[in-house]
Amino acid sequence: MGIRKSAPHVTQNERLIFDRSAPGRVGYDLPRLDVPSPNLESVLGSDNIRDLIPDFPEVSEMDVVRHFTRLSTWNYSIDAGLYPLGSCTMKYNPRINERVARFDGIAGTHPLAPEGLVQGNLEMLKTLADLLIEITGMDAVSLQPPAGASGELAGVMMIRAYLTERGSSRKTVLIPDSAHGTNPASAVIAGYAVESLKSDSHGCVSLEALQAAMTEDVAALMLTNPNTLGIFEKNILKISEIVHRRGGLLYMDGANVNALMGLTRPGDFGVDVMHLNLHKTLSTPHGGGGPGAGPVLVKKILEPYLPYPTVSINAEGKYCFDFDRPHSIGKVKAFYGNFTTLVRALCYVLANGAEGLKEVSSVAILNANYIKQKLRNQYDLPYDEPVLHEVVFSNKRQARHDLSVMDIAKRLMDYGFHPPTVAFPLIVPGALMIEPTETEGREELDLFIDAMKSIADEAETNPDLLRHAPHTTRVKRLDEVQAARRPVLRWKRQI
């Protein structure tokens, strides 16, 4: 108990790079100009010159290297330790994926290179497409969407195109209250009204609520499975039957398929369309806005509507892009999505193989359940159900001392861990959502569990310690509202 993983930040009192600037200091050594030097003022106009040329700091190469190396020590990363953000699946990204993605023939390929010159690259895309189809049990795929939310939008647009072609004008998409927040956003952007479905006391879709809501006006049910409580929808076959019987389609948010691989397949339990988050499930790096990959997979009935181009094999047996797709919803991303992200995913799937992927999901589930059992005496479990890849606690016990989830999360930083997701899913007041992923070993999980137990003790004995945490990080508690609403992102010289 009370073991600290690490000191959180190497503090070097780093100044801004602009403050290191000294007139005339440079970080380059170029040959002398052997042509007349251009007169910038005559080219740009003397009035504009200060506005057009930014106020660059004048620094040496070593100044730059040290500055950014020190800054990088303030940033927590998966390479530094467990990153238990629930829903985000921050798993370790094996270096072999990176190595392959950087091969010249992969990273250096021009996206407009003729098909004949990039047969190997096209083969990689086709192989990945086929493997994803096998993993999910669906019939066809587009690898183009660059993020999970983009896959969702493409999926709902396909549902709309399919129904519209059949003369249907259904206007509503049903979304359980345990769904990921991007789901309603995608449905609305695709032109649907969203109706929220209440979960039952086990954290699953209530069949009664679904029966009542599933009218002739409903185009689809959009289901995150396993849901954001980490719970598998055990009535999925009944759910699919109700939706289909009333003429709707079943969309599955498959961002959490890292809990299902080799164990079950959405295509086998009635899903019509789904997306995957390769940047979560298949280990390509993510966070900070990408790049990601959110392939969208469909059953046969929706295949004509997939974004174009798809990769296929032509009559001569060559790999090619198929643009001849008259029913397609169109392009959702330039070229063919984030190619090197797709390569990383392929590398990960091939390196693991079928048995390996099954083990990935099994260990992800084991790790989440290990944490659940070890912390159940310290933290409230609002839905005490068997979980898959993540577990959601709440701050109910600590709230007796007027402590919020934020106080717990901030204190965890003093123990050298990135905090878990807090205040989500919305159906759990004071949620603490923990996703360890399969890449963590028992040693790191035990350190995390000890830290969480220690914090639960401190909540009883010294709540102020939590209230003012973090104490050991370089920057103490931030005003989160100001940071979100009025971020200062730009440096300006004080005159």
Ligand SMILES: Cc1ncc(COP(=O)(O)O)c(C=O)c1O
């Ligand atoms: C369940 C679920 N659905 C959708 C998304 C959206 O994915 P993205 O952030 O790539 O748009 C996420 C992201 O974490 C997710 O956890």
